[in-house]
Amino acid sequence: MKLAGIFTAIIILPLFITITVQSSPYTPPHFIKSTTNHSNTTTQHFFELTHPLPTDTTPPSCSVSLLNHSFANTYNKPPVTVIHSPEPNSTCHWSVAVLEFRAECKGEQYDRIAGVWIDGVEVLRTSTAQPNENGIFWIVRKDVTRYASLILKPNFTVTVMLENLVNDEFTGVYHVNVSLLFYAKPDTLPLSSIVPEDLQARKLNRLNRLNRKLISVKHDEIGDELGQNRGFRSLKSLYPYDKPADLIVPVSVSGGFKEGFWFRIEDEHDVKMKNVEISNKAYKAVLELYVSFHGNDEFWYMNPSDLYMESNNLTTGRGHGAYREVLVTIDGKLVGSVVPFPVIFTGGINPLFWEPVVSIGAFNLPSYDIDFTPFLGLLLDNKSHSIGIRVADGISFWLVDANLHLWLDDSNVQAWIVKSNVPSMEIEREDEFVRLDGEFKIKGERNSEVTGMVHSSKGNMQIRFTETMKFKNKIKFKEEGSKKIVDQRYKRKTKIKITNESDQLIESLEVKVKYPIKISTDTKPGLDANTSLMTTKVEQERSERFNGGKDYMELRHKQNCTGLMVVKGHSVLSGSAENQQSYNYNDDSGCYSRMVDVVDGAVVGDNTSSICVD
Template identity: 55%
Template structure:
């Protein structure tokens, strides 16, 4: 039996899901448990279709296991904190990977709410993830994330590591019988790889072809080395978070709820990037499917709406400095929980973070005084979990900076038409931002121009007296960064484009003979990202498509029967850095196709 997270508009049922990570070579073995008849049952492994790390087929130079903990009370769980241990000084490494492993030994086959988890080092968030859908048997999953860009934190002593795993539930719900065994380790890799002394995982052998061996050295592409804006790791990272018993994130309840933290920035700073972590829950878990208040009021519905547009605002001393429209991650149990076993949706096990370049504000921030950085959610309802890391790059001496900055502009159009419970609601938003900065430091005079455009389109339809809900949405962003020296010579010209389409249909029909309600569901989601630097002759393209169809019979809060297919196609072209593709087809919970290749298709 599966638990379904239901968001009810009239007789409509909605749910949302999460995504996991493929099993690297160092994942836990397929251990088994025994049932009442002493038969052995294989563990259920969840995974996410994503780009494997080249280090997945290499033995680390050294590793540090920091936490082994069993979470049993996840309704009001407190953070678990231990001493952080950096890699030993004798360990040679250039790449660091966070290894987050979970084994679900829960004594029940269902639970309410979504499990959300976070990992922090002294308040600096390094991972936000979610729990997989519960199963009748023991299950496990493994998230590996390149955390090399946090170098200035992971090399420090006398810090703490904190982990939170919570189920975010409704007021009258209860979570019992959960048992999550969580292990957190840091793996450190050198560039040296002896092809003679390491056995490679056969499943991942095609991938290693994308990362050539030259004189027993592994050529690490930008897959591991972060690109713009993390061309090099920051010299310092300041957490913009709030220490508390239940995590370092700020909990934002509505559009008027502004959370702030004061920071003081060194005058030697010449570059600053705010890395924003965002997740949405409760009444805003499906914010992109929320109707406007006018519809809710006219029909006397006991729900919260505020429409289908959300934007996280970042302010400095009360002034708008940047905005983010978040990627619509689908958590486990969502839309149709049968979709997400054993392959989860896009971004579920490693929720995306968002980078906002606030270098244009350094002229205001580097005066040795406290300044306020704040977070707010446009039209948000309860609740959002938000925090950030402020990455700072330092010079040897104080920096002088001249900035021309245009605050983000916004155009929004809405068209709402409805009669009774049926209606069509359209929202279109365009944002733009431009800044030019001239920085004089020991590195010389560097001029950087940044332009960004954001487009959002959302069309929501309610049909058949509100029993059928259709969503068509697309988010597009384009960022251009041009860097020149004091002679006007181009140092770098980067273009980053991202497109996130999403189509969802949820239609409830007549009840089934079992007494439940039959709900037909589809989810079509995409993630397309490209990165190019003409000066450096670098080009990378990522495309990930997900197509799920099925139906379920819902009784109470549980799915008692149904059918689901999950088809995913993933491709990455890194140019000279190599290519990778994977196709996964799942029918009724069985992986019927799982094909990987490393050929570059032109």
């Protein structure tokens, strides 16, 4: 039985005079760009648009180089793991921790997925850029203060997985450095005054700083403060991470040191489970979910129905429709879900789009929070419970894992569920096609409501969670399937309201997200034998708004890409591309906006402003 809910279909079956196996009109839109005629003659800096961290203009109090490794032939091999042990008598007082992931590569190589874990807890999901013969580099900096309970340990393991393959054709080796930067306190400068540094100067500054002798850290006093939850605040965090959790439990592969910590999900029936036993002192719990999609599901939002594949005798495995949803269960009971943001990796659609500015989320894939606090009544009984993760309608393959963040009281906590209604998504489908041309529509909706009670030393708290999700996807195939148009829209509205026994408001959060994406590709025969001319277009937006009373955060990141390329197989021989991106970030400390225009791999416009955009 499918997890899709309601199913309706309108189908006009194709007419065949003879039945033959056709080559697929739906060529997977994943390519590798040629390095032979690249115009850049120096090492090029790739980057993802994001807002600067307040610490970017402040030297760290101390820094620790956790891992230096060159990832060459690492496919089907264990991840790289090191043990961090602070040097004796070394001390570093800090309130903010930043993970810095630096990478460089030269040659020809596909894009690769990578993950960073601390003691089996994922702290970064990232992907690589496609290099050129002159070399590229990039830097990802992420505030990881929310993982303070792990970093404060006297010893912890750091694991990095990046499966790469090097041979005569694919020569690129990814050289990676992972460091932790510690800051005594965040910079108080407004966002508008923190502007990007000169790219080459920034590279030299980072190399000089990180190549000096790095001290280890010992966190005695800050550890006491964290345990008491006194005055500890990240750079910019709303509920649920306004204070770092006291304990983080990995929901990942137990033998991750051998095969990697992420679960690999192969189809819609594949359920990955991890048994956990929750402390009876937990008064708040949040599951942080990491997700990426690969193989036949890398472009799941572009997949037509299986009936279309079967009716046209197509050999590709990229079908099963365009609805995907990551479902999370406790002991088999559905408690939350995520329709993930459609991150496009640097080989996707048209790789010429993504140099040197990569797609939204490509270097720092978003994680997703599911509030477990209303469900603590299922967990606080001194028994082991199974947390399950599956992908509705998924096909091979997805990489998923999760971190269970727990906030602990000084004494035992009692919890119970007052109301729980988390239904499956109600899905409607329409397929209408003749031979290779047609239209495929999917829409879904879910309304969830959960109320739970938690009794701790803080008193009786009622947590009310409500969520509305709406999903629409429309795919059109024209001109014998050579022209494809995808229009997908997803929006979610989540409200969390916490009140005391007198019905007085303690905390509240409203989250609104919108992830629209439009893609069109048009493929025609090329001038040379066995080549094609592809015209491509991508319009995409990541819109997120968090409102927590006095605190708020709003992000609107848009990209508009147009281009064409000459391809042979999956290799891009030549082409032209434009990438326009606008990034607008607002919070209660100010506004930051940046607009970047790229033409044929060269940045022709880069403007930063402190003006708030409505």
